[in-house]
Ligand SMILES: Cc1cc2nc3c(=O)[nH]c(=O)nc-3n(C[C@H](O)[C@H](O)[C@H](O)COP(=O)(O)OP(=O)(O)OC[C@H]3O[C@@H](n4cnc5c(N)ncnc54)[C@H](O)[C@@H]3O)c2cc1C
């Protein structure tokens with residue numbers, strides 16, 4: 001592990017300025033991802049800025065319009081236990097409780113969760129095998145390697161990794177916004193625009209640049225949020241990342257779908273909204289199994305599975321169907 005210094009940040013503006021001016025500085029919250037990456041030499045960090053003492057970043061507040069603002073330093077376990085989250089956004093509580101372990105959730109923050117990096121084994125590997133995300137220009141070992149756990153949508157020849165955050169998938173289905181703070185103050189970007197597809201620069205997971213701090217996540221109130229569900233398919237039932245996952249949120253009108261949001265994890269470099277399926281599902285009866293399945297299938301016409309993950313195409317559709325059914329039972 002490279003030697004590093006650690007500074008306790010006490011005011012956001014100076015923390016942001018330090019981060020902006022130091023190319024090897026990183027914010028640290030719970031440290032549950034970053035420290036592992038530093039040990040694996042997948043993160044070049046010589047200066048840690050501990051943001052845990054920054055004011056007003058741990059709270060969960062109800063907004064004037066009924067939405068929720070969750071501070072970036074709120075812990076995963078606190079958010080999952082919050083009664084407003086459980087009632088108005090069960091998809092978030094479920095995504096969090098299906099993530100990591102109890103001990104990790106007590107430590108890990110919301111901001112750190114959506115910033116966590118891929119679990120692609122070559123990225124985390126210390127042996128220096130080709131990985132464009134770890135060493136830009138070195139190649140992608142997964143493109144023609146063991147790519148069972150990799151993407152079926154939106155990948156490029158440079159990188160076929162998937163984003164590992166369960167929470168980000170739930171936030172995507174709820175049309176959440178990420179509140180960022182830079183030297184000019186706070187501003188918002190939709191979660192849909194926060195994570196990137198790999199293109200030719202897979203080393204950049206998000207649009208977050210140097211000198212930018214995640215202050216909070218805001219989630220609008222909606223009837224779809226209350227009728228929402230997170231379904232995670234994984235190789236073992238606890239302490240495991242998703243093979244595929246689905247966040248479903250739906251509003252019904254006399255049994256027919258008035259509006260629906262479906263976001264998937266484990267299939268792309270970012271949470272993947274099934275926008276074609278969302279459109280095709282409008283006005284379909286939730287009791288019409290064949291109609292619902294056919295509508296979901298419209299989002300998989302452009303799936304591009306790799307050598308070892310074609311099974312995800314069918315699995316993801318079944319998962320979306322089941323998640324939508326459960327969400328519908330909550331209306
Ligand atoms: C064994 C294991 C199993 C796991 N299983 C799952 C799982 O099933 N599902 C899942 O979703 N996650 C899982 N995780 C990941 C875990 O949820 C993340 O490690 C955690 O959420 C990261 O939060 P943190 O506060 O510890 O972030 P840190 O490790 O402190 O930081 C992570 C990154 O975020 C940046 N960062 C942190 N806060 C901010 C901020 N406010 N503004 C800007 N940048 C910031 C840091 O600079 C760093 O780059 C697992 C982790 C482990 C170790």
Ligand code: SF4
Nearest residue numbers: 120131140159160161
């Ligand atoms: S998929 Fe991405 S992270 Fe994995 S080896 Fe290829 S470039 Fe690296």
